Amino acid sequence: MEIKKMKGILLLLGLAVAGLSSSFAQGTQNGLRAPAYPLITIDPNMSAWSPVDNLYEGAVTHWSDNRPLPLIGVIKVGKTYYRFLGTEETELLSLVSNGEDKPWAAKYTTKQPGGDWTAPNYDDKNWLAGEGAFGTFENEPLSKTNWTTDRIWVRREIVLNEQVANRDVFLEYAHDDDAEFYVNGVKVVSTGQATGKNRKIKLNERALKSLKKGKNVLAAYCHNGGGNGFLDMGLQIERADKKYFMTEAKQLSADVQPMRTNYLFQCGDAQLKVSFTAPLFLDDLMLLARPINYLSYEVTSPKTQDVELYFEAAPNWALNLPSQESVSEHFESNGLVYVKTGSVAQKLLGRKGDHVRNDWGYFYMAGEKSATQALVGSPSAIRASFTGGKAQDNASGRQLALIQKGRVSGKLSGKIAIGYDDIYAIQYFGQNLRPYWNKTGQENIEGQFERAFEEYGAIMKRVDEFDTGFMQKYARFGREYAELCALAYRQSIAAHKLVEAPNGDLLLLSKENDSNGSIGTVDVTYPSAPLFLYYNPELAKGLLNFIFYYSESGKWQKPFAAHDVGTYPIANGQTYGGDMPVEESGNMLILTYAIARAEGDAAYAQQHWNVLTTWADYLVEKGLDPENQLCTDDFAGHFAHNANLSIKAILGIASYGYLAKMLGRDQVADRYLAIAKEMGQQWEKMANDGDHYRLTFDKPGTWSQKYNLVWDKLLGMNVFDDQIRKKEVAYYLTKQNKYGLPLDSRETYTKSDWVLWTAVLADDLPSFQSFVKPIHAFMDETVHRVPMSDWIFTDKPDRRGFKARSVVGGYFMKMLEEKYGSQ
Known part of the structure; x- marks a missing residue:
């Protein structure tokens, strides 16, 4: 009861604070603590959500495969850098690849095995040989071995070329339905009655210490209670990188409206309001199909001072796997500054299935030239460039960043746009179709960004009216x-x-x-x-x-x-x-x-x-x-x-x-x-x-x-x-x-x-x-x-x-x- 009371008090406080802003007080605030918060919502393969209560507490993730879509937001107020969006994700490298990356050899049985079948020295010579991932071919396209029974036991022998006991190692796994996973006989996870893809869990101390240079064994059991079956597993290891943005803003409120997700932060003596907007008007098909969302902000301060905002994204946004080779660049066109990234391979419509993303087409962030600087480089290099620090010796990655500077005297507003050009969207009975916004083939993504900036004021007015009317009308029920x-x-x-x-x-x-x-x-x-x-x-x-x-x-x-x-x-x-x-x-x-x-x-x-x-x-x-x-x-x-x-x-x-x-x-x-x-x-x-x-x-x-x-x-x-x-x-x-x-x-x-x-x-x-x-x-x-x-x-x-x-x-x-x- 006391917890509920406190939650209510905090909610009222958040509403009161948010009410200080006209843009946040236009409609009825949403008091629901969302399971995840929509940030970028363009299409099935380009949708990013925040799975945490405070926007800076965790990485932005792809909505269906749960993998990070690194997106960082930082504001400099005075001499302090406040991170309000995302985390400086330490990159996870593939230590033992799963079946999505490439097939893996294993022994398996569909009959209850005797003895400790998870132990490294277990004799599995009478088990069948197969390749992971295991699943039903009909409905699980990533399956390499057709699994059609209700239960399966799998052993995967792996070879490590280094000692990893002093590193953070994660089990990456997928299961449909109930599953158990073991590392060298040590249970790491028991899923219970559930399903999941692209899950990660940090190895417990006992499992981590069991890993040694040379041969090791990953083992898993899965029960398919009906419908599809699937089982996959691998290991990832954390790479240590210097972190530049350790100070977090203080989040005051989060509010999900139909077309916007609004956040309010305290950053020193300044307040920062951030809105993620997808103008999805169902009666305006060209705007509905425009593959661009807005990230807008408003800074208020009791004193006149300079502020800088930094927005960073990773090539992951245009890739299925972060290990894929990508190319990034920045350029200017018609008054806008862009950063752009995409895969090198560009296999149009070359990937299908669940828990996968487009790895063709290009991801963009853009800002107005008069207020925006673009950076492309390693995470260390571009973060050091923004903070004036020294770059760590790390040449990997082609991160993208936009920096906007301004002087706040009462109130300062700004925005960037985030978009994706998939070039071709659907193959329809043998014919490749372009997205609706470019159905004639005569449009280009730069033109869409230009319209997005030209129409920004009018669009945001429509969004305000829609969201306000929506909440009031629906609240009757x-x-x-x-x-x-x-x-x-x-x-x-x-x-x-x-x-x-x-x-x-x-x-x-x-x-x-x-x-x-x-x-x-x-x-x-x-x-x-x-x-x-x-x-x-x-x-x-x-x-x-x-x-x-x-x-x-x-x-x-x-x-x-x-x-x-x-x-x-x-x-x-x-x-x-x-x-x-x-x-x-x-x-x-x-x-x-x-x-x-x-x-x-x-x-x-x-x-x-x-x-x-x-x-x-x-x-x-x-x-x-x-x-x-x-x-x-x-x-x-x-x-x-x-x-x-x-x-x-x-x-x-x-x-x-x-x-x-x-x-x-x-x-x-x-x-x-x-x-x-x-x-x-x-x-x-x-x-x-x-x-x-x-x-x-x-x-x-x-x-x-x-x-x-x-x-x-x-x-x-x-x-x-x-x-x-x-x-x-x-x-x-x-x-x-x-x-x-x-x-x-x-x-x-x-x-x-x-x-x-x-x-x-x-x-x-x-x-x-x-x-x-x-x-x-x-x-x-x-x-x-x-x-x-x-x-x-x-x-x-x-x-x-x-x-x-x-x-x-x-x-x-x-x-x-x-x-x-x-x-």
Whole structure:
């Protein structure tokens, strides 16, 4: 209780201090302690977040692979250098490479071994030989040995050429699902029920002392509980470098708005306000697609004095691995000063998959020439240049820095812009597509930066108005709801890439971050869609166009919708290992009707009528009592007779009927609506379990969230009796845990997006908030400092898996209900 009181006092103090600034007091401050704070949010492969409470306490990291994207901010006030952004990361060098870098030889078994199988002298001669990483080939492209059983034990013999006991050594590991890792028989980590990629942990003293020059053994066990399997491991070692920026600013507040993250610092007798802005206006496609964010600042001081600001980035921003060879430079053009970096290889669209980044194209920082100096060189050299110190003898690295100087007399403002030119963004059925901002091939990144600076004032005014209006409007449904949606806004949008198809279609292609890296996954589109339906139905069409094309072109010939169109950024056809026939067909039909309702016109459905008919007929045949197949909650595995999936099929058929009605096809409408309503009545009898409805038709005593019912309410379909929804809500309120409503009766985990949909099933605001507040509490208290996870435990502040996914766009379902209700 006392901790909570103190937290509240500190929050109020932070708000009061932040309120001293007009730019920070324009709207309602977000009191949520974000699991991670969005800083740069451009696209799936160019998104950087801060996983710490104070911006200077840890490195800025890539949002899905957790690797550092070194970005440092320092302000000189008087004679003191205050670091307010990032850390002087000591570079980690590869001591023993993992499988992402190159394959590694190992011995493995899929049967429980006897004896101490982790010990260096264990006899593994009867084990199989293979190469790491180990994983399912279908959905883990970094796998070198196909692992398809539920359990695996792996031993990797390594040779060290030096003594490392006096150095900091880290285990770098990846696992899906539960895993244990050992160094020379010493347990280093036991992950518990979780998944993770590109994790690092410092070796404990015993493990470190066990490492010796010559032969050593890394060992691991992994249990794949369902879906994908993956196991990888290696070692990294810290290189000692001199540090120049040891004094930290004092952070006074952090505030996540929909388009900005604002920080306030005390730096000696000066205050520094810093804003990271991504002007992601969903009704302005060229600005939405412009691959540039702002880092702006404002310094206030009680006395007139000189200040200097220093912004440093590493080539990592344009690389997949920091060990890749890069080239950096600085130059001037049309009144702007740039620093630029990129890989030497420049293999356009040459890398795909999850937990990887672009290593083609170029990363930029830019500032106005009148106020900016550019530096490129080793970390030691450019830091020494800024501080007037002596450079350490370290020629490695081609760091980038911008320095801005000014004299503050009351207030001093400035800015830099950060951007990325990926040259080509997506391969779409064999054709390389440029990003939307350069869809004609006639633009260049310098022109985009010039516009970004020319339009800065007007853009920031629009951002102020949007953020202020957003927080006020959303807060009508509760402070917690507004704060969650503010954090979800950039996360959902940045998980997509906007391009134009050769036929002129708008394509808004998602990357399934921290799952399997699929591109354009339909059951990721489905939960993400409310955000785009609410703000711009044209973008909602962009989420569907490629799936329609896939079927209508004949490239996909099955009588149901595809799961995806490839592995990001290669969209040449489905690569996921299993189909989800009822799931994806229902998703496509429901979302097509949702678009028609948002626009008040079914012309879009008319364009795709033949394939919609095929999918609707499939659902008529297979949808009422689904056979043993995956649904969007595929992490729970296959199971038959899924009552919630049946709801989706029935509402998909109803959606087709209502679309036919909007198009004047009355006979077709009457037929399919009658089928849907008859199926709805059968569903009620099959699923009824007294005071609630079952998880599966054949298992009494079970239950699940029937989140798919939300469309029946929002779109006024009247397929299911309202009493079903009301009975379910009443039952759910008895099943909640501290951090939310479990997904179903089998596990304590849940999906936060589905909980927010379930909340909308409630007719009264207090019940809605009863579902929202535990999710807010989880995000505020979770120990996992990553962009919001949608797969979380409800009885402890741990995520089960997933992060940085677009599905948090589903949080906007409450706003979508209001939009449809006002029509």
